[in-house]
Amino acid sequence: MGTIATPESVILGKESARGSARPRLDSIDLLRGVVMVIMALDHVRDYFSHSLYTDPPVDPTDLSRTTMALFLTRWVTHFCAPTFVFLAGTGAFLAGTRGKSKSELSWFLLTRGLWLVFLDLSLFRWEWTFNLDYFHEFGGVIWVIGWSMAILSALVFLPTSAVAVFGIGLIAYHNLLDGKTAAEVGLPEWLWMILHSPGQFTVLPSFQLGSFTIPEIQFITAYSLLPWLGVLTAGYSFGAMFLLDAETRRKQLLGLGLALTALFIVVRFTNGYGDSRPWSPQNDLPFTVLSFLNCQKYPPSVLYVLMTLGPAIAALALFEREWGAIGRFFVVFGRVPLFYYMLHIPLIHGLMVAVDYARYGFSPYSAEGPWSLTRDHLPPDYGVDLATVYGIWVGVVLLLFPLCWWFAEIKRRRRGGWLSYL
DSSP: OOOOOOOHHHHOOOOBTTBBOOOOOOHHHHHHHHHHHHHHHHHHHHHGGGGGGSOOOOOOOOOTTTTTHHHHHHHHHHGGGHHHHHHHHHHHHHHTEEEEEEOHHHHHHHHHHEEEEEEHHHHHHHHHSOOTTTTTEEOHHHHHHHHHHHHHHHHSSHHHHHHHHHHHHHHGGGGGGEEEEEEEEOOOHHHHHTSSSSOEEEEEEEEEEEEEEEEEEEEEEOOOHHHHHHHHHHHHHHGGGGGGGGHHHHHHHHHOOOOOOOOHHHHHHHOOOOOOOOOOOSSSHHHHHHHHOOTTTTTTTTHHHEEEEEEEEHHHHHTSSOOOOHHHHHHHHHHHHOOEEEOOHHHHHHHHHHHHHHHHSSOGGGGGGTTOOOOOOTTTTTSSHHHOOOOOOOHHHHHHHHHHHHHHHHHHHHHGGGGGGG
């Protein structure tokens, strides 16, 4: 794994001995595949977990109500979004080493970024909700990746070191803006919600059109642009490490990953800068550890990013060796991440609807999403226990594998063109 062209062949545009296309990096695909599979666990929990339908619902990170198993089920999925966004930036850098000029790379990032924004606001929104109520929109992880790619399309003309400073700076210092209002930073409230402070705002107020009343259009910003742009642009500059020879790269990846993890532990221990949720001693040591790990995701704090990307980068060093059948299984998902994302949401949602009809003869999810569902008048036994959530998750992943393998083979045989947008 980890076969890569030399820096000289990249710079001079020479062809690989295996053909004109530079080979993919299995270590990156393996890591991306692992986090994509773990991501499905979180989304199965979002729909199926009984803990979400109690009164009030149980927040898995609420240490006063959660269990160790529920907390860790949620916590392990924290690695997904940062790693996914970070590697999207790394993939953008590597795309520029496969024969694209700066202008071509910029155009690709701009068009693919806007395509991702469109997909998240149209197809993916429908997949989450099974309704066409586009008067209530929300910006998710694909939305923020899309806008970050569009911005990166301008930044690629800068030296890679400058992009690194920009990205790391956003990650390290955006927490200085915590608690600031839109008025204090001199921005419209809607723009401030998009950039830093997640919330809901009105895009277009209700108005009369002849005899029809057009409802107001609402938008919810789940993923704030500034910190996630920092993660993606840092990932772009990180791609330069894959121009090193394999042995040097492995050492540097492991060293960087361990250093970031150690930095998280030290800064988190001080309970100073870097997260709005200070940790505190709990009734026992295990829950004290959970408090230590309970960092803020919305928006992602610098400590949240360090906690997740440190181990992820160290894992890249370990993934550069051969992992056999297990490795190849996860690599398949890592090679078609958008295709996998496109399939797994309606599959999970559809399974929830099917289970509901089998149990109750109706489903509240037939035209609702997991965050918009009104939990009034639900059956008292609605949802399933955590063990069943894990079983459904394994089934979802196994069902998706043949389709992802098929599409990965298509992409392997037919590089470029419209397939590069999937």
